[in-house]
Amino acid sequence: ILMLLSVSPIIIFDLKGQNCRTINNTVITTNYLYTSNSEGIKMPFNDSWIILLENQNAVIVALAERNGKASAGIVKNRNGFFVRNAHQIAENMIYDLIRMAGIEMDKNTIRNLRIKNIPVKEIEFEYTLYNLNEKYLMAGLIYVVVKGNYSYLFIFSSAVEDKICFYPFFREVMKNTFYDPQWYRG
Numbered sequence: 001i002l003m004l005l006s007v008s009p010i011i012i013f014d015l016k017g018q019n020c021r022t023i024n025n026t027v028i029t030t031n032y033l034y035t036s037n038s039e040g041i042k043m044p045f046n047d048s049w050i051i052l053l054e055n056q057n058a059v060i061v062a063l064a065e066r067n068g069k070a071s072a073g074i075v076k077n078r079n080g081f082f083v084r085n086a087h088q089i090a091e092n093m094i095y096d097l098i099r100m101a102g103i104e105m106d107k108n109t110i111r112n113l114r115i116k117n118i119p120v121k122e123i124e125f126e127y128t129l130y131n132l133n134e135k136y137l138m139a140g141l142i143y144v145v146v147k148g149n150y151s152y153l154f155i156f157s158s159a160v161e162d163k164i165c166f167y168p169f170f171r172e173v174m175k176n177t178f179y180d181p182q183w184y185r186g
Helices: 091-100 160-175
Strands: 035-038 039-045 047-056 059-065 070-078 107-115 118-131 134-147 149-161
Touching: 035 059, 059 118, 070 160, 091 118, 091 134, 091 149, 134 160, 149 160
Parallel strands: none
Antiparallel strands: 035 039, 047 059, 059 070, 070 149, 107 118, 118 134, 134 149
């Protein structure tokens, strides 16, 4: 007996029924959207992302998803004393760094991990964004990486209801970023 089955594509939904297929969460690793020779970094995204600004004081770059569903940026901060790597930064100092970037967290989790063998602190957090009489529940990931005398904050953000779709994308961007040899000293 031969039986034909109708197979439909697998669609990933978050807990509220959000269809992640409506979000372009494929990281294109063959083409880097953002490149900084002075910082020694190349970051892949995809064609649904654009660069909003570059090299504005401590902000190295700010990017946004074209539909406004997510944003990303890199902030550079000079360390007040020698820090070998991000794993050596105390939690209270991480919170101070994040506050200096203008983020007030509601909930957070801090983890030590390695990306391409570089010690990194990953902060998963939620916060509330206020705009006049509107309130938005937001979620994000921050990666703190030390290079030389500087701490770099790689900041990624989306609405809470979209985080299940964007978090895997943000993590893939970090894993597929090119870091020159200066990032491995420490």
